[in-house]
Amino acid sequence: MLSSSFIWYTIIVVAVLSFLHGSTKKKKLPPGPRGVPILGHLHMIGKNPHQDLHRIAQKHGPIMYVQFGFVPHIVVSSPQAAEQFLKTYDLVFAGRPPHQAAKYLSWDQRNLSFGTYGPYWRYTRKLCTLELLSSPKISSFHAFLVEWLKHAGLERISVDLSAKVSSLTTEMSCMMVFSKKYEDKDIDERGFKVVIQEAMKLAAIRNLGDYFPFLGVLDLQGLTKRVKALSKVFDDFCEKVIDDHVRDGDQGGTKDIVDTMLSITQSRETEFQFDRRHVKAIMLDMLVASMDTTASTVEWILSELLKNPRVMGKVQKELELVVGLDRMVEESDLESLEYLDMVVKETFRLHPVAPLLLPHYSLEDCTVDGYHIPKHARIFVNTFAIGRDPSAWTDPEKFNPERFNGSSIDLRGQHFQLLPFGSGRRGCPGMQLGLIVVRLIVAQLVHCFDWKLPNNMLPSELDMTEEFGLVVTRAEHLIAVPTYRLQK
Ligand code: HEM
Numbered sequence: 476m477l478s479s480s481f482i483w484y485t486i487i488v489v490a491v492l493s494f495l496h497g498s499t500k501k502k503k504l505p506p507g508p509r510g511v512p513i514l515g516h517l518h519m520i521g522k523n524p525h526q527d528l529h530r531i532a533q534k535h536g537p538i539m540y541v542q543f544g545f546v547p548h549i550v551v552s553s554p555q556a557a558e559q560f561l562k563t564y565d566l567v568f569a570g571r572p573p574h575q576a577a578k579y580l581s582w583d584q585r586n587l588s589f590g591t592y593g594p595y596w597r598y599t600r601k602l603c604t605l606e607l608l609s610s611p612k613i614s615s616f617h618a619f620l621v622e623w624l625k626h627a628g629l630e631r632i633s634v635d636l637s638a639k640v641s642s643l644t645t646e647m648s649c650m651m652v653f654s655k656k657y658e659d660k661d662i663d664e665r666g667f668k669v670v671i672q673e674a675m676k677l678a679a680i681r682n683l684g685d686y687f688p689f690l691g692v693l694d695l696q697g698l699t700k701r702v703k704a705l706s707k708v709f710d711d712f713c714e715k716v717i718d719d720h721v722r723d724g725d726q727g728g729t730k731d732i733v734d735t736m737l738s739i740t741q742s743r744e745t746e747f748q749f750d751r752r753h754v755k756a757i758m759l760d761m762l763v764a765s766m767d768t769t770a771s772t773v774e775w776i777l778s779e780l781l782k783n784p785r786v787m788g789k790v791q792k793e794l795e796l797v798v799g800l801d802r803m804v805e806e807s808d809l810e811s812l813e814y815l816d817m818v819v820k821e822t823f824r825l826h827p828v829a830p831l832l833l834p835h836y837s838l839e840d841c842t843v844d845g846y847h848i849p850k851h852a853r854i855f856v857n858t859f860a861i862g863r864d865p866s867a868w869t870d871p872e873k874f875n876p877e878r879f880n881g882s883s884i885d886l887r888g889q890h891f892q893l894l895p896f897g898s899g900r901r902g903c904p905g906m907q908l909g910l911i912v913v914r915l916i917v918a919q920l921v922h923c924f925d926w927k928l929p930n931n932m933l934p935s936e937l938d939m940t941e942e943f944g945l946v947v948t949r950a951e952h953l954i955a956v957p958t959y960r961l962q963k
């Protein structure tokens with residue numbers, strides 16, 4: 476068969492080349508486990524790569540070299556090492572690797588989160604950050620949440636909190652990005668959530684084509700086909716949202732990020748091409764970046780609260796003190812909720828929802844801590860490992876929010892022990908917004924309701940197994956029984 480002889484031919488050529496190359500180079504790569512030919516270290520990685528890499532790094536050190544197929548990866552697993560990659564040499568590692576799934580999903584990487592580093596990325600990023608921060612929408616979240624809680628039918632029967640929270644954050648994300656409510660069925664008859672999740676899964680699956688570039692054309696896993704079908708669904712949806720905005724814009728409604736981008740497409744003031752495709756890519760990007768991260772963060776916080784009744788009680792006590800029981804939590808209360816802040820930090824430490832951040836990509840050769848980091852290596856900063864680093868944390872396995880009492884450690888990217896949003900040039904631009912939404916939802920839910928596990932399940936029995944994707948979620952949905960506790 477032509478294709479298999481082509482594969483063997485390529486393998487032999489690459490092997491010979493790398494042998495010749497290897498015998499002439501002297502630069503010292505970071506340490507790492509011994510790989511097998513062709514696969515590299517792919518066989519060592521199972522369903523939860525962040526956990527596997529954490530385990531392997533404990534043997535080989537905080538800057539580790541592994542190879543998946545022919546593609547070099549650097550795994551960073553300590554706060555000190557993370558600071559080198561995200562601060563000291565920030566600019567060198569500000570790239571994003573080319574990515575098979577992203578290529579189709581975001582209109583040929585015409586996007587932000589998977590975008591290559593350059594003027595286009597800098598421009599769109601500035602745009603998004605400004606629009607997200609200046610957003611007056613946050614104040615409308617409160618009303619939205621209250622309305623949602625009233626209709627959620629939460630009373631004394633088991634509810635699927637995971638599902639409730641995820642539909643809530645989906646709607647809130649649409650409000651953040653499109654300033655308009657879209658419902659599940661607007662994107663596809665399968666529903667918004669399912670489609671987005673399929674997209675995330677596809678992006679996270681180890682697409683063999685990414686690791687063995689010469690196999691990409693053969694589409695071994697049939698992934699490309701699925702991704703292409705999915706991108707059609709997204710495309711139709713985005714077209715619809717844009718049309719809605721054009722129509723509303725003529726009637727002088729409030730302007731949002733979509734309107735701003737549409738006016739850029741008409742202004743020609745940019746030094747690069749910016750058209751409808753770019754607008755769509757960025758819209759999708761914001762949506763994907765905000766939906767599951769927010770939902771999964773809330774889910775993990777609620778899980779830890781249910782698993783630790785003492786902590787839950789203390790959070791509720793704080794809410795009683797600050798808010799009382801005769802009105803609901805408002806955004807302005809958040810700054811007074813210090814203990815809630817500690818709980819959020821402690822949850823992020825143990826459950827960073829993007830445990831390997833998004834992959835960074837070295838734009839040139841670099842030397843870090845005496846090790847040679849080659850150009851075009853993919854960098855995984857393992858925040859899951861960093862949150863459990865015993866030299867940075869005492870009793871790392873223990874859920875103990877009080878560890879942050881009197882500590883200066885913050886989660887906004889200045890302290891490299893705790894990096895749930897990354898740090899530096901590629902750090903999350905939606906952090907501010909994400910934190911407000913997360914704290915507001917959690918505060919509302921535990922202020923309005925007492926929560927119990929169903930069927931007399933003991934807190935210690937709550938299963939906390941993780942399911943890996945671009946965002947790590949609970950493997951099992953979180954089910955709990957609410958009882959209303961406010962005095963009106
Ligand atoms: C609790 C919620 C959130 C968490 C934990 C989170 C976390 C992250 C992380 C870890 C990254 C990768 C950083 C890196 O690679 O160094 C990221 C990137 C990003 N996030 Fe978030 N995020 C959240 C919410 C949001 C929201 C609400 C938005 C927008 C509305 C958003 C938009 C983005 C974008 C556009 C990127 C890509 C930035 C770039 O590549 O330059 N995120 N986020």
Ligand SMILES: *[C@@H]1O[C@H](CO)[C@@H](O)[C@H](O)[C@H]1NC(C)=O
Pocket residue numbers: 813814877880881
């Ligand atoms: C933090 O520590 C101080 C002093 O030890 C204590 O008074 C306070 O109650 C603690 N705060 C919380 C939220 O545990």
Ligand SMILES: CC(=O)N[C@H]1CO[C@H](CO)[C@@H](O)[C@@H]1O
Pocket residue numbers: 582583584585586587589590591592593595596
């Ligand atoms: C930031 C980014 O993704 N840039 C790329 C977007 O897509 C265009 C062409 O499709 C590339 O030229 C940019 O480098």
